[in-house]
Amino acid sequence: MAEDTTVREAPAAHLPRTGQRSRPPARGGAGARAPRLARPARPWLRVAVVGVLAAVAVLCYLFLFVRGSFEFAIERRLTAVGAMVLVAFTQGVATLLFQTVTQNRVxxxxxMGFDSVYTLAQTAMVVAFGGGVLAATDGVGKVVAQTLLMVAFATFLFRWLFSGRHANLHVLLLVGVAIGMAFDSVATFGQRVLAPADYDLLSARMFGRLTAADPQVLPLAAGVCVLVGVVVVRRHARLDVLHLGRDVATNLGLDHRRELTLALVCVSVLVAMSTAVVGPLTFFGFLVAVLTHQVAGTHRHAVLLPMSFLLGVLVLVGGQFVMEHVFYATGMLTVVLEFVGGTVFLVLLLRKGTL
Incomplete structure (x- = not known):
């Protein structure tokens, strides 16, 4: 057979669509472009930005829209800012630590029943001595007594549950919920037998009062916060390991039980101090923790701890400035924060489907 010498045309090259330019192949023979590397999150830059915003919010709250005597206004505003900084640190750091040890962001x-212990103590005082005892006993002594009571309750609960053979964090949470419900029931029963005037005085103490904190107790609270803050910051690397779970932390050489107990004691001291000074705040710490994880861009506690504090200051001071000078509703910030925090809690719980 004769050899086929017919010249065949080469197949047409694939042409790009109209309006598109063809791209040269990447070097190294690969036809596809190499993917771009993601830029680092730069968490410390984010901390600096939030810190600047928090400082601006504090300066605006202190020096803008001053009417009347500047000395009187600045003294009142400094007390309010001190209380808000205290709440931002205690609630933000305590919630972050608690979610670390429980490995749960909800x-x-x-x-654990801290709010219930506070409510029961206040109710018992009014039932026994009348509504006037609330104002008569305000001061450092009452704050110290309430803080020691709540810390003793938490410490006893931790030692009892973690000293047994079947020590379990989930059992601790379950018992805390049950005891909190029992204390709430007893407090509700006591409130029903009160006179209307005494009940009104007691109800005013059941909500957070950021702008009515006693300035005499703020130095004591600040000292406690500094001590706890030093302990927490020095153990930030251990908190990173603790967040990995008991098995992983134990394999890495961490004394899981000791670190867990110490973290829970720090949580108890912070929440007890905050509740004793400004009253119960159920969802503010949760709201700050959610914002912290969204803004920080990292899981390292060296960044999360200052970020939670600065975000708490920004939310509280900025929110109070807006409520006072835009909506003219001075005492409504805690109500708004609790509503927003509760809504976010329900949304995350429904999306997650479980605790």
Whole structure:
């Protein structure tokens, strides 16, 4: 057979669509472009930005829209800012630590019954001595007594549950919820037998009062916060390991039980101090923790701890400035924060489907 010498045309090259330019192949023989590397999150830059915004919010709240005597206004505003900074640190750091040890971003320290202990103590005082005892006993002594009571309750609960053979964090949470419900029931029964005037005085103490904190107790609270803050910051690397779970932390050489107990004691001291000074705040810490994880861009506690504090200051001071000078509703910030925090809690719980 004769050899076929017919010249065949080469197949047509694939042409790009109209309006598109063809791209040269990447070097190295690969036809596809190499994917771009993601830029680092730069968490410390984010911390600096939030810190600047928090400082601006504090300066605006202190020096803008001053009417009347500047000395009187600045003294009142400094007390309010001190209380808000205290709440931002205690609630933000305590909730972050609690979610670290529980490895759950939905749970909050209030589930352990701290608010219930505070409510029961206040109710018992009014039932026994009348509504006037609330104002008569305000001061450092009352704050110290209430803080020691709540810390003793939490410490006893931790030692009892973690000293047994079947020590379990989930059992601790379950018992905390049950005890909190029992205390709430007893407090509700006591409130029903009160006179209307005494009940009104007691009800005013059941909500957070950021602008009515006693300035005499703020130095004591600040000292406690500094001590706890030093302990927490020095152990930030251990908190990173603790967040990995008991098995992983133990394999890495961490004394899981000791670190867990120490973290829970720090949570108890912070929440007890905050509740004793400004009253119960159920969902504010949860709201700050959610914002912290969204803004920080990292899981390292060296960044999360200052971020939670600065975000708490920004939310509280900025929110109070807006409520006072835009909506003219001075005492409504805690109500708004609790509503927003509760809504976010329900949304995350429904999306997650479980605790």
């Amino acid at each position: 749970l909050t320290p209030s589930i």
